[in-house]
Amino acid sequence: MALIHNLPKYGEQSxxxxxxxxxxxxxxxxxxxxxxxxxxxxDGNVRGYQKAEDLVATLTTGEGGMATTGDLYLGEYRMVEVSAPDGFIINTNEQIIALEYQ
Structure with missing residues (x-):
């Protein structure tokens, strides 16, 4: 979403x-x-562990609006938008993402 500012004849309009x-x-x-x-x-050694609510990645989108992470373990993650460029509104709807075998 973007906020567009117009400067018509009689004042500012958004x-x-x-x-x-x-x-x-x-x-x-x-x-x-x-x-x-x-x-x-x-040998019984745990190969990886992420505790619930651990921050596992911070991503910033590039041109085309795409972003990638490094390797993540299979499991369930929550993605939260934390900032957006000027003129755009942050989407406050968190997204749940499940990484699993197909």
């Missing part, structure tokens, strides 16, 4: 533009939504 579009410069935090434990190896 109009909201509600189009969904890819935006560069949006920052998201990715949190473990639940405890994530990677199965132990043959």
């Amino acid at each position: 109009v909201f533009d509600w189009r969904q579009q890819p935006i560069a410069g949006v920052t998201f935090n990715v949190y473990a939504n639940k405890d994530i434990i990677v199965a132990p190896d043959a």
Whole structure:
């Protein structure tokens, strides 16, 4: 969403533009939504662990509105938009993402 400012003859007028579009410069935090434990190896050593609510990644979109993370363990994550470029409104709806085998 963008706020468009017009300067008509009789003063300033603002109009909201509600189009969904890819935006560069949006920052998201990715949190473990639940405890994530990677199965132990043959020696019984846990190979990975993320506690629920741990911040596991911070992403910022590039041109085309895309962002990528490093490797994440299989499990459930919560993605929260934390900042947007000037003129754009932050989406406060958190997204739940499940990484699982197909």
